[in-house]
């Protein structure tokens with residue numbers, strides 16, 4: 001994957017009818033570009049860490065891109081946010097202290113705080129602009145999150161934060177969720193072995209680490225590298241899947257690592273009971289059956305995971 005962290009989505013694309021289009025440039029090196037017609041640019045800035053643009057899209061609604069990569073859209077965010085939050089929490093079964101690295105849009109934080117069994121949630125985001133921007137443009141997430149006593153927002157590099165936890169503060173978590181950008185720019189270090197090793201040292205016994213791990217069809221190396229690191233650090237390392245329309249390329253992989261091999265085999269019946277205990281809140285994508293099925297990998301992805309395990 002080429003490092004195009006300086007890329008700025010070209011707003012230059014104007015169709016013959018005068019409509020503006022924004023292109024996702026994440027897969028330029030693969031010769032793949034997805035373009036979105038723009039009804040209105042709501043916000044655009046170069047922050048201390050990356051290029052940020054938010055626009056109204058006729059079908060997907062509000063769309064956020066960072067450095068030419070789609071982060072979140074109003075229409076399909078629920079799929080990714082629910083699967084990144086509920087799968088590790090229900091697999092664990094008794095998670096009280098949760099850490100999110102990245103996630104500045106507060107979408108996953110909002111899902112985690114739906115679990116009344118969670119006692120404390122810390123979010124460590126490198127870019128303060130993204131958090132301030134979420135308060136203004138994604139109040140549906142940020143408002144309930146910042147109003148919740150259990151929530152703490154930290155502005156820091158995720159690598160530095162977990163290194164500090166592991167070395168000094170002694171802070172430990174039951175679940176760590178890495179809702180990062182892709183392995184370019186500030187997000188690159190969050191796909192490194194030293195980062196995963198530091199995360200492991202910050203987990204309580206039986207803790208779970210989940211990661212945003214790209215789309216295997218277009219980003220196979222990302223999944224290979226992460227799962228191979230997981231297998232060296234944890235008793236169990238694999239991924240689970242969901243299809244998110246604006247994460248172009250088919251299945252989206254979410255890395256899953258823990259020392260408790262039983263967790264990903266938790267039965268649908270047990271997951272349903274844990275959902276009730278957590279408050280039985282409504283969901284639009286996650287169900288106990290979807291969680292069980294998400295770990296059933298198609299052959300080409302299972303082969304990638306097996307190859308990673310042999311590395």
Ligand code: SAM
Nearest residue numbers: 102103104125126127130157158180181186187
């Ligand atoms: N769901 C999106 C995806 O799959 O691409 C990610 C959404 S979230 C907005 C990604 C966040 O990770 C961004 O706000 C970015 O600033 C943050 N981030 C990137 N590198 C980071 C780092 N080293 N430490 C903490 N946060 C980081």
